[in-house]
Amino acid sequence: MRTRYWYWIWKTFLGPSRLRKRFVRTFILVGSLPLILMGAVSVYLINLTHNIDVRALELNIASQGALKAERVVDQAISDIELRVTYEDLAPIKADQYDILLSGIMKDNLDFIDISLVCTTPDFCSSGHELRRWSKIGGSQVVNSNLRNFSTEKGFLSSAEGNKFISEPELREGKFYLSILSPIFNTRNQVIAVLYASLDLAKIEESFSELKLGETGYIYLVSQSGRILSHKDQKLINQDASNIAIISEILKNKSLNFSHNLYYAGISGNSVSGAGVYIKDLNWIAVAEWPALESQALIRTIFIQVTIFFLATLLIITIFASYVALKLIEPIAEIRQGTSIIGSGDFNYRVVVKTGDELEDLAINLNKMAEHLKGLEELRDLRLKTEYLSQSLAKEKELSKLKDQFITTVTHQFNTPLSVINWALDGLRDQDINREKINEISGIIAKSQKDIVAIVSDLVTLSEIGFKYRKENDKPLDIFELIKKVTDAFSNSLKIKNSKIILSKSVENSIATINEFTIRKVFENLIDNAIGYSDAGSEILVDVSGTESTLVIKVSDRGIGIPEQDKDLIFQQFYRARNAVAKKNVGTGLGLFISKSIVDGHGGRIWFESKENVGTTFFVQIPRGNQGGVANSGVVK
Ligand code: ADP
Numbered sequence: 145m146r147t148r149y150w151y152w153i154w155k156t157f158l159g160p161s162r163l164r165k166r167f168v169r170t171f172i173l174v175g176s177l178p179l180i181l182m183g184a185v186s187v188y189l190i191n192l193t194h195n196i197d198v199r200a201l202e203l204n205i206a207s208q209g210a211l212k213a214e215r216v217v218d219q220a221i222s223d224i225e226l227r228v229t230y231e232d233l234a235p236i237k238a239d240q241y242d243i244l245l246s247g248i249m250k251d252n253l254d255f256i257d258i259s260l261v262c263t264t265p266d267f268c269s270s271g272h273e274l275r276r277w278s279k280i281g282g283s284q285v286v287n288s289n290l291r292n293f294s295t296e297k298g299f300l301s302s303a304e305g306n307k308f309i310s311e312p313e314l315r316e317g318k319f320y321l322s323i324l325s326p327i328f329n330t331r332n333q334v335i336a337v338l339y340a341s342l343d344l345a346k347i348e349e350s351f352s353e354l355k356l357g358e359t360g361y362i363y364l365v366s367q368s369g370r371i372l373s374h375k376d377q378k379l380i381n382q383d384a385s386n387i388a389i390i391s392e393i394l395k396n397k398s399l400n401f402s403h404n405l406y407y408a409g410i411s412g413n414s415v416s417g418a419g420v421y422i423k424d425l426n427w428i429a430v431a432e433w434p435a436l437e438s439q440a441l442i443r444t445i446f447i448q449v450t451i452f453f454l455a456t457l458l459i460i461t462i463f464a465s466y467v468a469l470k471l472i473e474p475i476a477e478i479r480q481g482t483s484i485i486g487s488g489d490f491n492y493r494v495v496v497k498t499g500d501e502l503e504d505l506a507i508n509l510n511k512m513a514e515h516l517k518g519l520e521e522l523r524d525l526r527l528k529t530e531y532l533s534q535s536l537a538k539e540k541e542l543s544k545l546k547d548q549f550i551t552t553v554t555h556q557f558n559t560p561l562s563v564i565n566w567a568l569d570g571l572r573d574q575d576i577n578r579e580k581i582n583e584i585s586g587i588i589a590k591s592q593k594d595i596v597a598i599v600s601d602l603v604t605l606s607e608i609g610f611k612y613r614k615e616n617d618k619p620l621d622i623f624e625l626i627k628k629v630t631d632a633f634s635n636s637l638k639i640k641n642s643k644i645i646l647s648k649s650v651e652n653s654i655a656t657i658n659e660f661t662i663r664k665v666f667e668n669l670i671d672n673a674i675g676y677s678d679a680g681s682e683i684l685v686d687v688s689g690t691e692s693t694l695v696i697k698v699s700d701r702g703i704g705i706p707e708q709d710k711d712l713i714f715q716q717f718y719r720a721r722n723a724v725a726k727k728n729v730g731t732g733l734g735l736f737i738s739k740s741i742v743d744g745h746g747g748r749i750w751f752e753s754k755e756n757v758g759t760t761f762f763v764q765i766p767r768g769n770q771g772g773v774a775n776s777g778v779v780k
Pocket of ligand 1: 668672673676700702703704705713718719720721722723724729730731732733734735736759
């Protein structure tokens with residue numbers, strides 16, 4: 145089961161079918177492209193709307209922060225708004241100071257200290273603190289370190305009946321806001337000034353209700369770009385004027401501003417944010433949200449879309465592979481069919497039942513196989529006919545050869561037999577004397593020798609066949625063999641008064657040969673040399689050679705071979721005209737047999753001849769394996 149599963153995977157994705165791979169690739173491409181597009185577009189749109197939402201939320205929180213800051217300050221102002229119920233210009237009585245100041249401090253816990261300042265020089269020295277309550281270590285106490293505000297802008301303005309809010313001042317790492325408010329009598333005369341210090345960290349505390357995710361925060365920035373309040377105390381008084389939102393708002397003092405991009409916030413993280421300008425206080429409330437959190441949703445969506453895409457891709461791939469496999473099946477069947485039919489099996493039939501063009505293709509392929517089968521039968525027939533006609537030609541050739549053979553043999557036998565017949569007739573003569581008898585028996589003996597020579601040629605031909613193949617070969621001294629052959633011709637030489645001169649220009653004349661057949665070659669060459677020369681002539685036989693071959697030369701000064709016969713001399717039964725005139729009896733088989741023997745030994749036979757001058761036959765025989773006899777000893 146497991147193996148089948150792996151086989152399926154191999155066949156589908158790695159198997160050799162290029163067409164299937166192309167199908168799968170196309171399916172995946174067609175399937176996944178819209179998927180990628182859809183995914184990308186939806187992630188883009190979600191990101192866009194999410195960013196718009198985030199900006200709106202940030203702006204909303206920043207506005208609420210601004211409102212809260214304003215409210216805290218307004219509350220502080222209203223907490224020190226006081227009007228006495230008498231008409232006198234005389235200040236509040238000293239025994240009332242503590243009740244008044246401690247009461248205000250109890251009402252508004254955001255004040256860090258509160259003072260009553262004299263404005264009526266008739267009763268006290270103007271600008272001097274009359275009483276001061278502070279929050280030291282968390283509890284309210286009377287502070288004896290009284291100050292003089294007589295020259296301060298805030299006091300002077302407030303002494304004239306105005307409310308005054310100072311610039312935030314930094315004390316021991318914290319910003320404080322000084323608020324001054326006049327105390328009026330019933331005649332609207334300022335009888336004293338209340339001076340309160342508000343801890344801006346208190347405003348920061350009020351921001352805690354405003355939620356911007358888990359990590360978003362709000363902070364206040366002064367008109368000089370300094371951070372007034374921040375949940376991170378370390379950042380108080382830091383210069384934030386180069387942050388894009390803040391610089392934009394500072395430039396354009398009535399702007400609510402959202403930044404479209406993520407930027408490095410005051411603490412260095414990538415954030416998005418919005419700022420709101422607080423007109424009355426000249427401050428900016430900034431809401432910032434670290435991208436890590438605000439983008440978490442987008443990241444989750446992106447991951448989910450990616451997982452969805454990959455899962456869909458997997459499904460598409462599996463589906464595409466399956467469909468491609470199904471589509472390929474008939475094509476694979478057709479391909480196999482074409483391959484089998486192409487290799488010559490025209491009985492093979494392709495079975496495809498898809499009911500479409502592929503089935504048509506299979507039907508056409510089968511038709512083609514049928515057609516090819518017919519053609520093949522035709523070709524077989526032609527081959528057979530060709531073979532038959534060749535056989536017939538061979539038969540004809542053989543028959544011609546046979547006729548030639550019979551004619552030659554009949555003719556050859558006829559001549560000596562007629563001579564014998566004629567001689568025998570002569571013997572029947574009544575008046576025949578001894579001398580005549582001797583002459584006639586000599587003629588009969590000569591004819592009988594001719595018949596033996598013809599029979600010998602025929603026997604040799606039948607022994608070695610028309611094509612000789614070397615067998616039973618052994619190392620033999622060819623010079624010695626030739627010597628034996630010439631010895632056998634001593635009688636004929638004597639009769640013709642001719643002689644053979646043997647020479648040897650090589651020390652070692654040993655070659656691996658078949659003795660019986662090579663003997664026939666030299667018998668034939670020497671017989672011809674004697675037969676086709678005049679009486680009293682000399683025949684030269686020489687053995688020479690190299691380390692690998694021996695060359696035997698048989699030369700005579702006889703009738704020679706006419707130019708026109710030279711090409712035909714080695715054909716069976718061929719005899720030149722001058723040869724027939726010279727020697728009536730001959731088969732024309734000797735040279736044919738000799739050539740066949742020499743060829744069979746891997747050697748070569750050829751001649752040089754001139755009519756009426758003489759002929760030299762050359763026989764070249766490879767020495768072959770000489771049974772350990774050294775090849776050296778070439779006589780130079
Ligand atoms: P045959 O000698 O019986 O005719 P061969 O096959 O031995 O047959 O020779 C074929 C022919 O080659 C001869 O008939 C002759 O015409 C020619 N021939 C062979 N040897 C010689 C030679 N030494 N001188 C001249 N002609 C030759």
